[in-house]
Amino acid sequence: MARAHGVSGYLGDGANRWSAVHRLDSARLFRLAVEKAPAGSVLHGVAEEGVAIRDVAEVIGRHLGVPVSSVAPEDAAGHFSWLGGFLGLDAPASHTLTGELLDWRPVHPGLIEDLDKGHYFAAPAA
Numbered sequence: 001m002a003r004a005h006g007v008s009g010y011l012g013d014g015a016n017r018w019s020a021v022h023r024l025d026s027a028r029l030f031r032l033a034v035e036k037a038p039a040g041s042v043l044h045g046v047a048e049e050g051v052a053i054r055d056v057a058e059v060i061g062r063h064l065g066v067p068v069s070s071v072a073p074e075d076a077a078g079h080f081s082w083l084g085g086f087l088g089l090d091a092p093a094s095h096t097l098t099g100e101l102l103d104w105r106p107v108h109p110g111l112i113e114d115l116d117k118g119h120y121f122a123a124p125a126a
Contacts, residue, residue, distance in 0.1 A: 001080060008061035009071040009079055014054025016090040019046035022108030032102040043098045047106030050092030055112055063121040 002008040021029075029045045037043060054068075061068035076084030099105055108114075 001083070002057075002060050002064050002066055005079060006066055008057045008064065008066050008068045010053045010057040010068070011071055011073055011076055011084075011088040014052060014057060014070065016053050016088060017050025017092045018053060018056075018089075019044070019049060019091060019093040020051050020111035021045050021047040021095075021106060022110075022114060024108050025104075025106040029098070029102070029104050032104055036102050041101065043102070044093045044095050045098065046093045046095045047108070048110050049094050050090075051111050053087060056115065059112055059115040060121075063115070063118055
């Protein structure tokens with residue numbers, strides 16, 4: 001979306017947070033859940049309780065060489081498409097109970113560190 005619009009956007013002040021987990025930590029949790037979790041367990045596969053969306057937009061903007069800017073909530077659907085309805089949510093979560101239940105501790109890089117490595121920003125194949 002940042003490539004298409006020429007701006008890496010966030011809604012409002014961008015302080016809303018999303019939880020994040022590295023795919024390898026998530027995969028390990030899925031395995032542990034299948035092997036050990038009691039039936040009906042509610043698990044939170046998050047390593048970071050809340051990463052500010054503005055911080056994510058800033059990394060994206062830096063790697064794509066586009067400006068970072070707030071998008072008005074009324075323009076969310078036009079700018080972010082289907083993601084616009086979710087992007088403004090503040091949705092922190094904790095893995096404390098999940099970690100205790102399954103002896104799971106995330107060990108891989110956090111979202112900002114992983115994004116900053118740059119491997120997500122290769123130009124798409126034509």
